[in-house]
């Protein structure tokens with residue numbers, strides 16, 4: 664599997680492999696998003712640059728996280744993560760249907776550079792949380808997870824809940840109090856605590872996604888900067904927390920710890 668360690672779409676696959684006890688059966692190769700993709704990788708993807716991609720020995724490589732998840736689930740059915748009962752799988756799929764809109768809303772909100780539009784983006788996120796809450800209330804038999812355990816919809820959403828730590832940090836966005844968010848709040852908390860889903864931390868996310876908070880995604884550079892916050896070097900652990908104020912003047916490479924200043 665070719666992946667970007669902090670990518671939520673890659674994390675979905677990592678969580679599923681971990682739940683199936685297959686993490687050690689797969690060779691993971693990290694891809695530096697800030698550099699052009701090597702030729703062999705573009706051949707595997709037929710020219711697209713997004714990760715993850717899984718190179719299945721002797722077969723055509725497969726991209727797109729949702730497609731990869733389904734393939735792994737069918738190839739390695741034991742233990743099942745998606746519900747085996749077709750009707751139960753349809754129920755959990757009602758929630759999964761929201762993943763695209765949810766992902767887009769969160770990324771658009773963190774990337775928004777127009778302070779006057781903050782409320783608009785916040786409302787869009789809250790509306791989606793209310794819709795997810797309603798699906799859980801109306802269709803989920805479980806009290807925390809959709810069913811009694813961390814399963815299919817949880818694999819798909821948990822990496823997004825973790826990326827959206829950047830909304831707490833850069834936008835001060837928290838789920839408000841209120842009954843209309845109670846069910847989804849419980850679900851989210853249980854997802855975040857899942858032992859098989861601890862691949863990333865808030866510190867890592869908030870340091871790496873600073874450039875997203877400045878409106879630049881996928882390794883692109885904000886004006887005046889020369890090193891992406893997605894870079895592997897220097898390691899994120901060795902860098903300071905970025906400023907939370909995404910609408911103020913941008914931090915420099917030096918302030919972000921991306922360039923070591925030589926002391927004389």
Ligand SMILES: N[C@@H](CCC(=O)N[C@@H](CS)C(=O)NCC(=O)O)C(=O)O
Pocket residue numbers: 667669670671672696712713714715726727728729881
């Ligand atoms: N729809 C894709 C999205 C994958 C995606 O956007 N990956 C990002 C990293 S989080 C990426 O590789 N971006 C770099 C690029 O597109 O060149 C999936 O579900 O796998």
